[in-house]
Amino acid sequence: MTSKDSIGCEIWSVDGDFIEQVFPANRGAVSEFLASVGPDDSVSMVWNDGEDPCLMIALSEGRAIVTLILNAAFHTLVGSVEVGDVELVVGGQSILQPKRLTVSVDDAARLIGEIPDVEGMLQRHSWHRE
Template identity: 75%
Template sequence: MTSMNSIGCEIWSVDGDFFEQVLPVDRSAVDELLASTSPDDSVNMVWNDGEDPCLMIALSEGRGVVTLIIDAAFHTLVGSAEVGDVDDGGRTIHRPAEAAYGFCR
């Protein structure tokens, strides 16, 4: 169980190793963790596990899933590593080629 001050991390490497650790809520700690992993690893991070609000991030095989639980509702964004330019009302934006957002309560 993590708290508002920590992030729980689970990493499954391509060779089957499993690592679990708790990081302080600090951008540099997360950057160091991600830099130490392989692009083929599966990485899951959870902030404020079991509480509301809760943030969950899962990275695996070129895809990312971000879920925010707030007021007992799940807000999920799924995106791919492939990016493309999209016309957004007259301006071009650079975003994941595949992205979907869902909401459920």
């Protein structure tokens, strides 16, 4: 389980390996970690797991799905006005996600720099409330 000072990470590689690790909740640590991940790997990161607020990031094929749980409500970061769906591998499973609800990996990493100001994060960015 992670805390407000750490981010838990799970990696599913294309060759079937599964790795779990925890690192500090700061943008530098996240950027360094992401630089070490293969482009075809599926990565899930969670800040403040099991708590409210909680930030979850799923990365696959250069795109990210960012979900913020705040006050028991789920919010997905809106990345663009693109129409249609994109197929991503999340948690080792293939899913279809609306393109507009995905962002670049760099944009997802930038959000880590805004932790723990999740109220501000909710106001500064566009979110789709589930």
